[in-house]
Amino acid sequence: xKNKGITFKRVLFWVITSLVLLGVLGPLxxxxxxxxxxxxxxxxxxLGRQLLFTPTLDNFKRLFFQFPYFxxxxxxxxxxxxxxxxxxxxxxxxxxxxxxxxxxxGHILFNTIASRMFPGVVAAIPFFILFRKLSLLDTxxxxxxxxxxxxxxxxxxxxxxxxxDVPVELEQAAMIDGYGxxxxxRKVVLPLVxxxxxxxxxxxxxxxxxxxxxxxxxxxxxxxxxxxxxxxxWGSIDVQYGTMAAGAAISILPTLIAAWFMQRYIIxxxxxxxxxx
Amino acid sequence: MAxxxxxxxxxxxxxxxxKPTIWETLxxxxxxxxxxxxxxxxxxxxxxxxxxxxxxxxxxxxxxxSGNAIFIGLExxxxxxxxxxxxxxxxxxxxxxxxxxxxxxxxxxxxxxLWNRDFKGQNIVRGLILLPLLVAPLILSIVWNFLLxxxxxxxxxxxxxxxxxxxxxxxxxxxxYTICAITIWQWFPFSTSVLLAGLKSLPKDxxxxxxxxxAKSWFTFRKITLPMLSPLIVIITLLRTMWLIRLFxxxxxxTRGAVGTELLDxxxxxxxxxxxxxxxxxxxxxxxxxLTMIIGAIMFKQLIKTLNASN
Numbered sequence: 001x002k003n004k005g006i007t008f009k010r011v012l013f014w015v016i017t018s019l020v021l022l023g024v025l026g027p028l029x030x031x032x033x034x035x036x037x038x039x040x041x042x043x044x045x046x047l048g049r050q051l052l053f054t055p056t057l058d059n060f061k062r063l064f065f066q067f068p069y070f071x072x073x074x075x076x077x078x079x080x081x082x083x084x085x086x087x088x089x090x091x092x093x094x095x096x097x098x099x100x101x102x103x104x105x106g107h108i109l110f111n112t113i114a115s116r117m118f119p120g121v122v123a124a125i126p127f128f129i130l131f132r133k134l135s136l137l138d139t140x141x142x143x144x145x146x147x148x149x150x151x152x153x154x155x156x157x158x159x160x161x162x163x164x165d166v167p168v169e170l171e172q173a174a175m176i177d178g179y180g181x182x183x184x185x186r187k188v189v190l191p192l193v194x195x196x197x198x199x200x201x202x203x204x205x206x207x208x209x210x211x212x213x214x215x216x217x218x219x220x221x222x223x224x225x226x227x228x229x230x231x232x233x234w235g236s237i238d239v240q241y242g243t244m245a246a247g248a249a250i251s252i253l254p255t256l257i258a259a260w261f262m263q264r265y266i267i268x269x270x271x272x273x274x275x276x277x
Numbered sequence: 278m279a280x281x282x283x284x285x286x287x288x289x290x291x292x293x294x295x296k297p298t299i300w301e302t303l304x305x306x307x308x309x310x311x312x313x314x315x316x317x318x319x320x321x322x323x324x325x326x327x328x329x330x331x332x333x334x335x336x337x338x339x340x341x342x343s344g345n346a347i348f349i350g351l352e353x354x355x356x357x358x359x360x361x362x363x364x365x366x367x368x369x370x371x372x373x374x375x376x377x378x379x380x381x382x383x384x385x386x387x388x389x390x391l392w393n394r395d396f397k398g399q400n401i402v403r404g405l406i407l408l409p410l411l412v413a414p415l416i417l418s419i420v421w422n423f424l425l426x427x428x429x430x431x432x433x434x435x436x437x438x439x440x441x442x443x444x445x446x447x448x449x450x451x452x453x454y455t456i457c458a459i460t461i462w463q464w465f466p467f468s469t470s471v472l473l474a475g476l477k478s479l480p481k482d483x484x485x486x487x488x489x490x491x492a493k494s495w496f497t498f499r500k501i502t503l504p505m506l507s508p509l510i511v512i513i514t515l516l517r518t519m520w521l522i523r524l525f526x527x528x529x530x531x532t533r534g535a536v537g538t539e540l541l542d543x544x545x546x547x548x549x550x551x552x553x554x555x556x557x558x559x560x561x562x563x564x565x566x567x568l569t570m571i572i573g574a575i576m577f578k579q580l581i582k583t584l585n586a587s588n
Binding site for chain 1: 306309310311312313314316317318320321324325327328331332335388391392396402403404405406407408409410411412413414415416417419420421422423424429431434435437438462466467470471474475509512516519522523525526529530542545546549550555558559562563565566569570572573574576577580581583584
């Protein structure tokens with residue numbers, strides 16, 4: 001790229017780059033375009049009418065007034081926050097323990113990660129029957145517990161990587177200075193892993209927010225989450241693309257914002273801490 | 278390191294000159310580390326061991342959701358081995374996994390090599406391609422289903438406009454590949470970003486030396502770049518296998534297992550939650566679990582290895 005002149009290679013580079021970006025962003029942009037289209041424009045058979053249309057808020061109005069949109073949005077929020085809080089309470093001390101003392105010689109850590117391999121549908125059968133007995137089906141608590149279950153292993157492993165980055169010498173120095181274990185954890189370790197805790201929490205929130213299988217199987221009316229509501233817009237007799245797009249446009253916004261601001265940590269999170277992007 | 282710290286802790290405890298209280302004993306290293314891990318261990322026992330034992334137990338029975346269970350021994354397993362409705366989705370899952378991983382790694386290598394240089398707006402480009410990664414796969418699959426609709430879908434409209442004519446993306450012959458394409462679309466940014474991070478961290482002097490020695494770029498790529506990236510390629514392959522083997526959401530958003538796209542977990546779901554055949558569903562679930570556990574064991578070793586190498 002040192003050559004400042006317009007060379008064939010330079011043009012090719014930007015053509016490919018723009019095409020890739022268009023391919024990635026196009027479908028996302030399409031959600032937002034569709035959300036502001038009227039039904040007749042959505043079902044129009046020509047490209048012209050699909051691209052040049054008069055924007056309307058009808059889809060949003062229908063979404064807000066004819067469907068329990070805010071209720072499901074609230075449910076998703078409650079369940080995501082609840083499960084993430086629970087995950088952090090459990091994963092934080094455990095990850096610290098694994099990173100500092102190699103508790104269980106790696107076996108427990110392995111089982112933690114193995115539980116993440118556990119196919120969702122496999123766990124769904126026993127939990128469905130158990131939850132029915134405990135009348136936890138279609139409750140917020142039930143879904144919080146399930147989301148906690150599938151996030152806790154991921155969170156533990158990711159935090160484990162962050163805790164390992166804290167030099168043990170710092171803790172030893174604090175110990176010689178007479179600090180107790182809790183004081184060391186609170187005053188020395190915690191401030192250093194704060195970015196790790198933030199990253200892990202955001203990931204847990206997003207996984208819970210996006211979760212579909214469990215919410216679909218374990219909720220009927222009361223605890224329905226946003227993904228379940230959106231999935232219901234298609235598959236019924238008349239396909240409501242406009243409402244679906246409006247719902248999707250709002251509910252993917254937090255994840256898009258998170259993806260933009262967490263750029264540095266996304267790869268680290270998705271690789272369980274193995275690759276520091 | 279842990280030993281050094283352990284001795285410090287012991288000194289502290291002994292210096293009290295009396296029998297330690299229960300609280301002091303528990304906060305001693307030996308118990309403290311277990312106390313910290315205890316909540317997680319309990320969660321794992323409840324949420325892992327219980328479903329496992331339940332499914333294993335139920336797999337020996339012929340049982341529905343509410344009806345009586347009849348012990349039939351290994352009959353479910355025998356049926357499964359001869360069940361074409363088990364082997365076909367299993368084969369498909371394998372096919373999807375291979376197609377997606379190969380495509381994602383090839384695209385990732387290509388774009389990684391392309392973007393492994395300084396150019397204007399590089400951070401924006403890298404940030405933008407990450408956007409689809411965190412969006413719910415279910416929502417994206419519904420959107421793609423809409424984009425690929427036969428009559429009004431944007432893609433077919435575009436094809437008509439440029440004179441290619443409509444394509445039936447959900448025909449039985451191609452629907453599985455369409456699902457692969459959607460999955461690849463969402464996940465190629467992952468492999469691209471991982472490989473790009475890897476390429477950026479490679480030592481520059483090696484390439485300099487190769488260039489001075491007059492090595493051709495293809496030779497350099499094959500003999501230097503690729504071997505150095507191989508740990509990352511292994512990580513990508515393992516992580517993606519783990520996710521792909523359990524592909525479910527994109528099926529719900531598109532074909533719902535119809536037109537020859539039923540995959541492993543969809544079949545487990547259908548058997549257990551549509552036909553309510555809990556016994557056989559459990560058998561299939563155990564099988565699905567068994568397959569993922571093998572991959573999981575390999576993946577764990579690799580993750581720890583990479584973590585150790587990067588520290």
